[in-house]
Amino acid sequence: MLQGARVLLIIGGGIAAYKALDLIRRLKGAGVAVTPVLTRGGAEFVTPLSVSALAAERVHQDLFDLTTEAEMGHIQLSRSADLVVVAPATADLMAKVVGGLANDLASTLLLATDKRVLMAPAMNVRMWQHPATRRNHETLARDGILFVGPNAGEMACGEFGDGRMSEPAEILDAIEAALKDGPAALPLMTSTAVVRPALPGPVNGPLSGRHVIVTSGPTHEPIDPVRYIANRSSGAQGTAVAAALRDLGARVSFVTGPADVPAPAGVEVIRVQTAAEMRQAVEKALPADIAVMAAAVADWRVANASDRKIKKDGKGNLPVLEFAENPDILAWVSQLSEGRPELVVGFAAETNDVVGNATAKRARKGADWIVANDVSPATGIMGGTENAITLITADGSEIWPRMPKEQVAQRLADRIARAM
Template sequence: MLQGKRVLLIIGGGIAAFKSLDLIRRLKERGCAVTPVLTKAGAEFVTPLSVSALAGVKVHDALFDLTSEAEMGHIELSRSADLVVVAPATADLMAKMAGGLANDLASTLLLATDKRVLIAPAMNVRMWDHPATQRNLATLRGDGVLTVGPNEGDMACGEYGPGRMAEPLEIVAAIGAALAAGPLKGKHILVTSGPTHEPIDPVRYIANRSSGAQGTAIAAALAALGAEVTFVTGPADVPPPQGVRVVRVQTAREMLEAVQAALPADAAVFAAAVADWRVASASASKIKKDGKGLPTLEFAENPDILATVSQMTDGRPGLVVGFAAETDDVIGHATAKRARKGCDWILANDVSPETGIMGGTENAVTLITAEGAEDWPRMGKDEVARRLAQRIADAITVG
């Protein structure tokens, strides 16, 4: 997929810059040519010599290189690649990009390029969560800039949370998806997956048996067709796919907020098994067995994410796909659900225990549309995902 492709790699200043050395190696292994640009801050963490040795070409680090600038070298650099990648993308670089600044080579290249840009953000968790960074991120996404990560975990500063740069292989997968010549290239698709966990107290919760395997497979299949995928996932058993933007949530209300934040989208696939109810007032302390009888739990209804998006009057995705996990009268219940929610398609499946589908590796679905019901044979969840992704591509792209 990357053989013969050309990437302009801008290395920002941050401890995550050391990962960019491995990224260069991984890209070169796959036949991709890498032209490195090292910012002044980036050179504080990795040396031009190490970057050049791995890339096999000269490192660019100065805007006013008279030899190159006699031929407008910064313009040539910005447009000769198939993709511009910023890894790590620091808060400073993201702010410059969002503001259209061009006071060094990296920011000038980013302003002058006519190619797609993919950023791998990396910064302290407080910097990532800061409203200014989130505003800049929203601006960049609105401009069509692709993102991969950041991941959540321990940081060099000793804090924990979102802000770790995506791993090199994750970035490679995102680069592959960005350069894919599939039918969904240029389309943004939202996918939800996994269960939600609704707390009873700090150690107990309400959930269901969803593993997240089907939603994960769908997100991967859409990315393989070239889509930019935002993957909103509850606490699933399976890891999220590479090459997609991952948003992790716990509860149904958090999932709805994440979905609304991810819009607009060309299509949305709601594969998550969202809990219908939550405890109205979750206890702040563990509920103890005191011999005085069972505790009383009052329930509240969770927001209906599928119906909320399907019935939007402004910004509704062009195609909304839901799932109906049923144990009896599967087609009847799913057909009624499609009409009630207002979505375009429903994938219905029988999740009775004897089917082994819930949490298993296979699925047997019926695609229900305005035209009727179409039974698909039982097959692996990856194959279900590939078939659905192709149907989505056929529906939302113009031949």
């Protein structure tokens, strides 16, 4: 799929720029032609010589390079690739694109391109969580820009949280997914409307014209700015469900917590951190014909979360965490008096009496279906690549054999399509 593709790679400024070298190596190994653009900040972390050697191409750095303008101007450069990739995408570069600035080569190329753009954000956790960055991220996603990551982990600055750039292998997968979806371009502004790229999937598929909300991944409930409560959900199953529904022609609003796997291409991606943010995002995405609540939402949040890092006092005194219940998103959607989706599908991750607990959950929440699975550590399902589910409906329970999560998603999507 990647053989013969052309990628314009913009390397932003940040310690994660070193990962761009591995990404170039992987792209070249897959038969991709890479045209590198190195920002001034990026050149502080990787050298033009190393980038050029790996890409086997000249590195572009200067907007006002007269030789480049004579041979391949920035307009042609912005349109000569099949996909534009920004890795790392810094908070500054994202803000420039939102503001329509074009004061260096990278921002000018992003403003001038007519090709799809994939960004891999990388920044300090507080920068990523800042309201300005979140607004910029949401704006870019609405404008049709694709994202992979960021991931959670330890930062070069010593803090821990979301903001680590996705690993090169993940970015490569996201690039392949973006290229697989075809030559969609960025939306063009006209005097009357925004023309958005067509979503992939069969135009006349069984879910064509249907709007589906899919929630996915874990939620992160802050303890302090560097710690949080979460679970081991990777988001793989919810991501696969969103892709399968997309492939049946549905318009998918994908509300995802900080998952380990990249969001699927061709869907509207709404990224959240906490259960409260997920509840708000789902409400904003309504109305919908179908809701698939696959997210592993934390049941509780820390009511007395600190606005600064909690320190050990050296005397053995332990912090006291006060917990409060998070909103029950599945129950709220299932019990809407107005605007309830025709079909509401919930998920139940259980460690014992799977069918009994899931059946009780369906009745208690008011969902139409419950997809139940055993997530005991011995199963390897939570965070793994396979799943073994029991589908609970008003007609009873149906056991599905263990299979890859993509196959589970396809079978569930087909079942949903038949029910509509």
